[in-house]
Amino acid sequence: MDLPSISTDATAIHSAEPSPNEKSICVIGAGPAGLAALKVIMDTPQYKAGLWKPMVFESRDKAGGVWYPALPTDEPPLTPLYDSLTTNLPHPVMAFTSYSFPPSTPLFPRASVVQKYLESYADHFHLHQHIQLSTTVIAVEYRAPKWSVWISSGETLSFDLVMVCNGHYRIPRYPNTPGIASWLNARKASHSAWYRRPHNLGDTVLVVGAGPSGQDISTEMRTAAKTVIHSFTGALPQDVGNLKRRGRVLSFGENGTVSFEDGSMESGVDYCILATGYEVSFPFLSPPNIIESIPPPVPPLPRELYNSTFNVFPLAKHLFPLQAHFPPTSLVFLGLLVRVAPLPVVEAQARAALRAFADPEALDGTQEAVDIICRYEDIRKQVGDSPLAIAKAWHRFEPHEQFDYRDQLSEFAEAGPTEDGLETSGLGKIRVHEWEREMYDHKGELRSMWVKLEERGEAEDWVRGVGEGGPHEWVDFMRRVLRKAQEEGETGVGEEGDKAKL
Template structure:
C-alpha cells in the first residue's frame, strides 16, 4: 500500500446528513481496505443536529436548534426515515422530536459510527492549502484532509424579511424570530405571526390560545377574519405604537408582539471568502468561476453537491442536505452514495456535462438571479424522487424510490390530519402497536391501510381539511 493512497475525510456536523455520510463511507471497499480515514466533527455534546434539544432555554445568543417543545414531523416516518434503517416498532406514525432524536442515536449505534465522531469539537475554518484541506478546530488544533463533506445543516441562522420598521421592533423586544420559540406564553393581547410554513402554522395555533387576537401574515392571502384569528397578506411595514401594514392596504393597530417564522439562511461560516463569495452570483451563462452563497442557495453546485469552479477539484468538497421540501433522510442517503462514488472515482465526474445540467436548470427557472436563488434548492414533488434515482444510478446502484414512498409523501397532509384525529380519539397507539417487529414491510402495509382510512374519513369530514395543523 502506498501512503498517498490513504485519504482522510473530514465531515462537518453529526446531524442526519453527517451520520448518513459517515455510514456510507464505512460501507465502502476503500474504508474496509483501510484506504479511507473518516472523522466527523460535531460542535454539540451529542449527535442529532437540529433534533437535539438544548439543555437550557435559549437566551439572546443564537440557539443551537430551533426545536420547540411540541414539534412533530410533518411526514410519516416510513416515508422520512433512512431507507437502510426503519424506525423502531410501535413508533407513532408522526413522531415527536424526541423519537427522531432517539432514532438518530440508534442509527449511530447500530452502524458503529461513534468511534469516528468527535463531539464538542466545532469546525472554525476550512481552507484549501496546496493539495489538501486545512481544517482548524475550536481547540485551535489544525489538521489536513484530502476530502471534506459539509453537513452542518441550514436551520440555525434566522432569515429576517426586509420590511421597513422591523429593526426598531426587534430592538425594542417587540419581535423575535421563531428560532427562539419553545412554547406558548402570554406576550400580549394582540399577537402577529409572520409566515405560512409548518412552524408558522404550529406557532400560530399555539399562540392563539394565549391572546385575545391573533393575526397571521401570509404572503398572497386574502384578508379574512374568523373568530379571534385574522388572516392578512404580506407584511409591508412595522410602524410605531403597534401599527402593522399589509400588502392589501389594511392596517392592524395595537399589535403587542410579532413572531417571525420566516425561515433560515444557508450558512457555512467556516468556509472563507476565498472559497465562498457572499452574495448573489452574476447572471448566467457562463457559470461563475467561484462558489457563491446567496443565503438561499450555494451556486454553482453539480447535483446540488459538488462545487463547479476552478480553484480545487470539485469532487474534493461536497455539500449535503441543501434541497428543501423533500423527505430529507432518503435524499441524504442518496447524496452520500453519490459522494462516496465520486470521491472514489473522481475521473468519472464530467465537469462539462455537470455544468450544462446546472445551466439547463438555471434556464428553466427564468432569468432573474434573485428569483432563481430563492427557487434553486426548492424541489417539486416528482423532482426529489427523480433526483434520488439519478444519484443512486451515478453511484452504480440499481435503486429506485418505491411507489409507496411517493404516495405517502403526496398524501402527507391527509395522513397528518387523520393521525391528529386518531390521537384525539385515543386510537393512535392501537394502530401502531407492535408494527415493525416483523420487518419494515409492516410499516408499508400500515401506511397503505392508514391512507385508505384517512381518505375515507376526510371524504365524510370535509371541514377537517382546514381545522387541523399540518405540523412541522
C-alpha cells in the first residue's frame, strides 16, 4: 500500500511535548467491541489521571456496528441485519457484565432492541465524547515507536496502541462450488448479507449453510416459498412439510438444477441464498504488518502475522500478535472468537489488552508461544494436518472454553501495578457466574420455549417487570422459563453459532 509521508502539521499529529506516561490509543470501530474497549479504557486510573487519551473511529454515522440497520444497497452491505433477526442467546448471557438490558426486555430481543441497548450503553458511560463518526480508517502502519493512522478526513495521526474492533460480518464468504459463479452472475443466487425478508424470491428457494443465519432464513422462507431446500454439510435427506433437508451442494447446474453430496438432485430451484459466513478482513493493514495467507504449519511459530480470512495467527491469548515487526502489546485484535457470547468476551479482552499495554513485561512471550503450539497440536489431532482446516477451527471455542478464557483474561488483567505506579485496570475482580454456564448450555431450550410463549401471546406477561429489582431477577426468570420448557418437552434446536454479533 502506497501511503503519503506523515504530516508534521500540529493539526494532523498531536505531539505537543506529552508527558512520558501520556499514551494515545486508537480504537477502530464503534460496534460492541469498540464500545467495550472505550468503556474499559475510561475506567482505568490512567485515563482518569489524564494519561491515556483514546480516540474511536467509526465509519458509519452512528455507533452499534452490525446491529445498526442499513438497506442492502452497498457492495457489500454495511450490515447483514435481516428484518426478523433476534438474538439466539438470552440477553442476560450476552450482555456486557457492566450493564444489563432494561427491565421487561424480551428474553431473546429483536435487533432493534440490541441497537437501543448499545446506544444506551454509550450514553450511560459517556462514551460519545471520544467517538469520531463518519470517519474511516484508511491505513495503519507501524513507524517506530508509534503507529501512524491515516483517516478519511485526510489527517494522519500517531498512536501508541491500536485496538482493532472492526467486526467480521461485512465481507461475504462465497463457496467455490462448481456452477455457483453462473448463478451469481444470473442473479439466481446471492449471499445472505443481502437478505432482508422472505418475499418475492420464487416458489422453490435453496438456503445453503447451517449457521444461525442459515437456520433463521430457511425457517422464515417456509412462510413465503412453496418449497424450501436447506443444504448443509452432513445433513441427511429429509422432507418435512414444505422443507427439504439436503447435504452439501456438489454443483449448481442449468435450469435450476442442483446436486447434493447425499446423492440427491433437485430441479426447478428459483433462487439460492448463500448463508456461508464472512471473511476476517482488515483493509487498513498491509504487509509487513500482516500477510493475507494461510499460515505455515507449526512448529516453529512464524515471524510474520497472518490473516487466513478464517483466523489471525499467531496471537497470544487470541489478542496479541507474536511477530517480529512491532511490539506485540501495541496492536490488539478484539472479537475474533466464534461460538461465544462475544460482549462479555470483548470486555475481558479489552481489560487484558490494557494490562499488557500498561506493562508489556506482563506478557510472557515464551509461555504464550508454548500455549499456541499446544493449541495447534490439539486442533491438529481433531481436524487433521491441513493448515486450512486448522485455520478454520482456530478461533472456534467449545461451549465452556469461552468462560474459562474469560476468567483467565480477568486474572491476567488484575495482576500488579504498572511502571507508572497505577493499577492496570481498577475494575476489581470479574468472574464468570455459574448461571452463565448453565443458561448457555440450555440456550436452545430457552429459545424454543420463548418462541412458543410469544406465539401464544404470553411472553409479555411473563417478562413484565423482570429486572426492576436488580439483575439477579433475570437469573430466576431464565430458570423459570427453563422449567417450563422441560415441562413441555422442549429440547431446542442445535445451532452452529451465536448471533450476539460484533
